[in-house]
Amino acid sequence: MSVIVVGLEQRHAPLDLLERVTVTESALPKALGRLRDQSNLSEVVILSTCLRTEVYAVVERFHDGVAELQEFLATVSGSPVDSLAEHLTIRFDDDVTEHLFTVAAGLDSAVLGESEVLGQVRRAWEKAQLERVSGPILGALFRHAVETGKRVRSETAIARGITSLSHGAVALGADRRENGLAGARILVVGAGEMGEGVAQALDGHRPASVVIANRTPGRSDAVVAGLADSTADEVRTESLEGLAGLLAAADVVFTTVGTNHPIIDRPMLGSAVAERDTGTPLLVVDLGVPRNVEPSAAELDGVVLLDMDVLRAAVADALSGRQEEVAGAAGIVGDEVERYRVASRARDAAPLVSAIRARTEEARREELERQRSKRTGLSDDQWDEVDAVTRAMVAKLLHQPTVALKGAAGTPRGERLVEALRTLFDL
16 A cells, blocks of 8 residues: 655646646535545545645555546546646655645745645645545544644744735735835635635735625624724625625725636726726736636736736745745654654554464463363462463563564565564464
């Protein structure tokens, strides 16, 4: 059995491909169910964020498992497998552990040390558990990855300043306006984690108003209730049904909706610009992957449209000084990877160790009973002493084989030891 991950990530795949392969939250149960039905996959977790879509799996046969995951991603993206090949990343066994821990630590993000990815890793695992496709192997891996991410953020300063794409988007929006966001009318489309992060990041920028537009009023109301009193003079919620009018009344728009298709097309944005009562361009920062705004809308006069590619580059420049924290964070990741490997080897060896101990204990008890029936001259106390001595002797004899097996578990030598012990003890 092997643990593998096959996927596409920001450094190796263009934005339009990342858009097509994204598995939205609403599509996740069906996608996990499809993978659960594959013959070579015994456990699965899908991690799909704005800058990566990766499938982690425990496979019976490595090459067949990789082929099934490649075919799955090709189907999701609507592209043939061959066209994905140059962008796909494939990892297995120890490399999977190091990669996932690095992701959870925020070291493989557009925003070094970002806070959002740790929650995304945890929720991906929880969703797989809910759909009953994650088992003990991926469960242990993802649990330890989350612990690693928390440790990195508590023991290093890598998460200081801009800590998420949401904060980066607000900083980018402020940088693109002469007076920053002070006095601006802000529209935040979407009240999920990203939208909430944008709304919270506005505190201190002194906008004139903040409108949160969302499909579900209850969710947007909760976001507004959690904002600081100093966020803006006016903060309110609106329905997405009136989106066209809200665009016309805004100076800066942040879109954060998880959707497979743009919710703002070129005609809608063109009409909104024509109705605006100011001579300044409408600034739109699209944080959606897939994109929330039709890309061709960038060609409209009076519109400045910034997408995830622009945001990613701007954040990288802004955080260039944070590189000094990377070494410390990477050191923690390395420590935790090794700790996980040791624990994993012990878990791999545990069933065989238990079986050997059970077999030897059974043999000891059978021989003790056979000798008791033949040797009637010993008292119960003396037989108790014999029982204790033989138990200690068996434990001492099994100690070194157990230590050797646990130490070598997960290695070629460990595999040879496993086969030898299974043969010797007839297991």
